[in-house]
Amino acid sequence: MLARTALAAITRRPAAFLRSSWPWRSLAYLLCSAVHAVAACVTIYAAYAYGVGLATAGAVLAVAVLTLPAAAFERWRLRLVDRAPAGDPHVKPPRPGVRAWLATRLREQATWRELGFTVVAVSVLWLMDLGMVSSALWLPLLLMSGPFQPSMTPVDGLPLFAAGLLLIPLFAYLVAAWAGCRALITRAVLAPGDAEIIRSRARLVDAFEAERRRIERDLHDGAQQRLVSLSMKLGLARLDLPPGSPAEAQLAEAHEEAKRALAELRELIRGVHPQVLTDRGLGAAVHDVAGRSPVPVDVDVSLPGRLPAPIEVTAYYVVSEAMANIAKHSRARRGFVYGRLHDGALVLEVGDDGVGGADPAAGSGLSGLADRVAVTDGVLTLSSPPGGPTSLRVEIPCPRSE
Amino acid sequence: MPPLRIALAEDGVLLREGLAGLLDRFGHEVVASVGDGESLVAAVAEHTPDIVVADVRMPPAFTDEGLRAALTLRAAHPGLAVLVLSQYVEQTYAAELLDSDGGAGIGYLLKDRIGDVREFVDAVERVAEGHTVVDPEVVRQLLSRRRGPLSRLTPREREVLGLVAEGRSNAAIARLLVVTEAAVAKHIASILTKLDLPPAGDDHRRVLAVLTFLRG
Numbered sequence: 001m002l003a004r005t006a007l008a009a010i011t012r013r014p015a016a017f018l019r020s021s022w023p024w025r026s027l028a029y030l031l032c033s034a035v036h037a038v039a040a041c042v043t044i045y046a047a048y049a050y051g052v053g054l055a056t057a058g059a060v061l062a063v064a065v066l067t068l069p070a071a072a073f074e075r076w077r078l079r080l081v082d083r084a085p086a087g088d089p090h091v092k093p094p095r096p097g098v099r100a101w102l103a104t105r106l107r108e109q110a111t112w113r114e115l116g117f118t119v120v121a122v123s124v125l126w127l128m129d130l131g132m133v134s135s136a137l138w139l140p141l142l143l144m145s146g147p148f149q150p151s152m153t154p155v156d157g158l159p160l161f162a163a164g165l166l167l168i169p170l171f172a173y174l175v176a177a178w179a180g181c182r183a184l185i186t187r188a189v190l191a192p193g194d195a196e197i198i199r200s201r202a203r204l205v206d207a208f209e210a211e212r213r214r215i216e217r218d219l220h221d222g223a224q225q226r227l228v229s230l231s232m233k234l235g236l237a238r239l240d241l242p243p244g245s246p247a248e249a250q251l252a253e254a255h256e257e258a259k260r261a262l263a264e265l266r267e268l269i270r271g272v273h274p275q276v277l278t279d280r281g282l283g284a285a286v287h288d289v290a291g292r293s294p295v296p297v298d299v300d301v302s303l304p305g306r307l308p309a310p311i312e313v314t315a316y317y318v319v320s321e322a323m324a325n326i327a328k329h330s331r332a333r334r335g336f337v338y339g340r341l342h343d344g345a346l347v348l349e350v351g352d353d354g355v356g357g358a359d360p361a362a363g364s365g366l367s368g369l370a371d372r373v374a375v376t377d378g379v380l381t382l383s384s385p386p387g388g389p390t391s392l393r394v395e396i397p398c399p400r401s402e
Numbered sequence: 403m404p405p406l407r408i409a410l411a412e413d414g415v416l417l418r419e420g421l422a423g424l425l426d427r428f429g430h431e432v433v434a435s436v437g438d439g440e441s442l443v444a445a446v447a448e449h450t451p452d453i454v455v456a457d458v459r460m461p462p463a464f465t466d467e468g469l470r471a472a473l474t475l476r477a478a479h480p481g482l483a484v485l486v487l488s489q490y491v492e493q494t495y496a497a498e499l500l501d502s503d504g505g506a507g508i509g510y511l512l513k514d515r516i517g518d519v520r521e522f523v524d525a526v527e528r529v530a531e532g533h534t535v536v537d538p539e540v541v542r543q544l545l546s547r548r549r550g551p552l553s554r555l556t557p558r559e560r561e562v563l564g565l566v567a568e569g570r571s572n573a574a575i576a577r578l579l580v581v582t583e584a585a586v587a588k589h590i591a592s593i594l595t596k597l598d599l600p601p602a603g604d605d606h607r608r609v610l611a612v613l614t615f616l617r618g
Contacts, residue, residue: 231517291543
C-alpha cells in the first residue's frame with residue numbers, strides 16, 4: 001500500500017522508504033522555504049538601505065497583499081509530502097465584484113488563520129526548514145568532502161567519504177520527519193478539513209434527531225390515539241354485557257390486549273424520543289429516567305436553564321444508556337447521576353457500586369455513546385475496574401443558552 | 403352524585419368525541435369541548451365548569467400546552483378541579499400539578515386509564531369533589547425512588563401506601579385488596595406511624611401528606 005504522507009512513509013521498511021521518492025519529496029518540500037528566506041532577507045536588506053520604518057511598512061503591506069497567495073502556495077507544496085488534497089477553506093463571495101470578495105475574505109476565520117501562518121512562516125518557519133536541511137546535511141557532506149581536502153590524501157579520505165555516505169540515509173529520516181510534522185501543522189491551520197467532517201456528522205445526527213421527533217409525533221397522533229379510543233370503546237361495550245357471560249369474557253380479553261398494546265407502544269415512543277426532554281429539559285428528563293430504573297439512583301443534577309438541544313439529547317442518551325447498563329450488567333445496589341455546568345462544559349457522571357468490568361470494546365452501547373459524544377466535541381471516559389465501582393464521565397463543551 | 407359540568411380539551415377529534423360520549427353516558431354534561439389550550443381558557447371563563455379534563459399535549463407546539471393551560475386556570479380560578487391526561491407519566495408534570503394550589507382537586511392520569519371506563523369516570527368525580535388522584539405509574543416511580551423509612555414497611559403496607567397515594571378511599575382499598583375496611587384502617591395507622599406522618603382525619607389530607615412524603 002502506498003503511504004499517504006511522509007510521516008507514514010517513515011514507518012515503512014527502511015529499504016522501501018529510502019528507495020521511495022519520499023526523502024526527495026521531503027527535501028524539496030523544505031527547500032521551498034527558500035522563497036520565504038528571500039522575502040525575509042529582502043526585508044532585512046531594505047531595513048538597512050531605507051530605514052527600519054519604511055522596511056516594516058513595506059513588509060506589513062507585502063504580508064497583507066500576499067497572505068492569500070502565500071497560503072495557496074503552502075497548500076500547493078503540501079502535495080509534495082501529503083497525497084491527500086488540501087482543500088481551499090475559503091467560501092465563494094455571494095456576489096461578483098471586488099467589494100463583496102473583500103468583505104467575504106475579511107469576515108472569514110480562514111483568512112486570519114492564513115495571515116497568522118504567513119507571518120510565522122516568513123519570520124520563523126523558513127529558518128527551521130532550511131536549518132533542519134542544513135543541519136541534517138552538514139555532517140555527511142563534510143565527511144564526504146574528505147578525499148577532496150588539500151590536506152588529505154585520497155586514501156585517508158575514502159573511509160570518511162564512506163562514513164558520510166552511510167550517514168545520508170539516517171539524515172533522510174530526519175528531513176522526512178520534520179517535513180511530515182510541518183505538513184501536519186500546515187494542514188491543521190490552512191486546510192482544517194477534519195473539522196468539516198465532524199460538522200457534517202453533527203448535521204447527520206441532527207437530521208436523525210429531527211426524524212425521530214417526527215416519528216414520535218406520528219405515533220402519538222395516530223396509533224396511540226386510536227388505541228386509546230379502541231380501549232375506551234371496548235370498555236364501554238363491556239358495560240353493556242352481562243358480567244360473566246362468554247361474550248363479556250372474550251371482550252375482556254380483547255380489552256386487556258388493547259391495553260397491553262398501548263403500554264408497549266408507550267415504551268416504544270419513549271425510546272424514540274422522550275417528550276419530557278423537549279418540554280422540561282435535561283434535569284427533568286434525567287429525574288424521570290432515574291425514577292424508572294429498577295436500581296435506586298441518586299440524582300444530583302443542577303443546571304441553569306436549558307442547554308442547546310443537541311447537547312441535551314446527547315447527554316440524555318448517555319444517561320439512559322448508562323442506566324440501562326447499570327440495570328442489566330452491574331448488579332449494583334445503588335447508582336448515582338451527577339450533572340453540572342462547569343467552566344463552559346456540561347459535566348455528567350453516572351456511576352454505581354456494582355461489579356465493574358464494563359468493556360467498551362465488547363460491543364456494548366458504550367462505543368456508540370462515545371461516537372455520539374465526539375460529534376458534540378465532547379469526551380467520554382469510563383472507569384470500571386473488575387470488582388467495581390463503575391463510573392462514566394462525559395464532558396461536553398457547552399455555550400450557555402436559555 | 404349530581405351531574406358534573408365538564409370542559410374537555412383534547413386535540414384528537416376521535417378521542418374527544420369518544421370522551422364526550424363516555425362522560426355523557428355516565429350522566430355528566432360536557433359544556434365545552436375544545437382542541438387547544440387557549441380555547442380551553444376561554445371556554446372556562448365562559449362556562450365556569452365544575453371540572454376541566456385536559457390532554458397535556460395540544461396544538462400549536464404539541465409540547466405541554468394542556469398542562470400550562472391547567473396551571474393558568476388553577477391560578478385564575480382557585481378551587482377549579484383539573485384532571486390532566488397524558489400519554490406518558492412524567493414525575494415532573496405530576497409535581498408541577500400537585501404544587502398548584504395545594505394539590506386539592508388535582509388529577510394526573512395516563513390516557514390508558516380511559517379504557518377502564520368506570521374507574522376513569524370515578525376518578526373524574528373524585529377530582530371534582532376536591533380529591534387528589536395520581537396515576538399508579540407515578541406512585542410506582544415515587545415508591546421505587548424513596549428509601550429509608552419505606553424499608554420498614556411490610557409488602558402489604560407498601561401496597562396499601564401505593565393505593566393511598568393514588569388517592570383511593572379506605573373503602574376502595576378494601577375492595578381492591580379484598581379485605582375489610584377495618585383491616586385497611588389498621589394498615590394505614592401502622593404506615594403513618596412508621597413514616598412519622600401525623601394521623602389525618604380525612605382521606606384528602608392523608609393523600610397529600612403521603613405524596614409530599616414520597617416526593618421529599
